[in-house]
Amino acid sequence: MIFTATADGWLDLGGRRVRCAVGKAGVKPAADKREGDLASPAGVWPIRRVLYRPDRGPPPKTALPVEALAPDDGWCDAPDDADYNRPIKLPHPASFEKMWRDDGLYDLVVVLGHNDDPPKPHMGSCIFLHLAREGYAPTEGCVAVTRADLEDLLAAAGPGDAVEIREG
Numbered sequence: 001m002i003f004t005a006t007a008d009g010w011l012d013l014g015g016r017r018v019r020c021a022v023g024k025a026g027v028k029p030a031a032d033k034r035e036g037d038l039a040s041p042a043g044v045w046p047i048r049r050v051l052y053r054p055d056r057g058p059p060p061k062t063a064l065p066v067e068a069l070a071p072d073d074g075w076c077d078a079p080d081d082a083d084y085n086r087p088i089k090l091p092h093p094a095s096f097e098k099m100w101r102d103d104g105l106y107d108l109v110v111v112l113g114h115n116d117d118p119p120k121p122h123m124g125s126c127i128f129l130h131l132a133r134e135g136y137a138p139t140e141g142c143v144a145v146t147r148a149d150l151e152d153l154l155a156a157a158g159p160g161d162a163v164e165i166r167e168g
Contacts, residue, residue, distance in 0.1 A: 002044060003153055004164040005129075005143045009136060014156055018149045024138035027167045030114070033124040033141075035079050040141050041124055044164045045112035047157060051099065056107045062154035064161075069106070073099040077125045085115055085125035097126050105131050108150055112163055129153075129163055 004012045007027040011020040023040040030041040049065040051073075059066045076083035078094035088096055099106050110129035119125070124141060132144035143165060145153070 001161045002164050004166060006166045007168055011145055013153050019136055021132050021136040021139050021144040023141040027165055035122050035124055038140055040165050041114055042165050042167045044162050045114045046162045048111040048113050051109040053107045060151055060154045063158040069099050071100045075099060075126050079121040084121060085119035107131055
């Protein structure tokens, strides 16, 4: 199954459309995506795995691989680092995004297979499907939905499924 997110803020959950947030700079072709450009990359991105904060709820019901986050988990976003666009343990000498966040956005995270096989420097990192801010405020390049909608997607998803991000 392919779950489709569109630049105008909708995600298809297999017959049901729900609100979503995309990057502050909108959606752009993946070939034009650059680290820090605040755009969501257009394309079909395989779902790699699901991460969750065990202190904020049980693991989601899904057929996908699920891993619990720990307070020292991060994701490298430094294009010139050997760990670029890979999970890391903190502390880390290069730039990174903390996965154990106080704001709750990463309490439930779907890791998407954008620029990861292998990562190409400067082409974008940390492209996730995660929990939305209040009012669906734009993201830094991810797709974001409510927890209930993300749990519905995860319940329907299985190995081999993907998230498509579409322009226009």
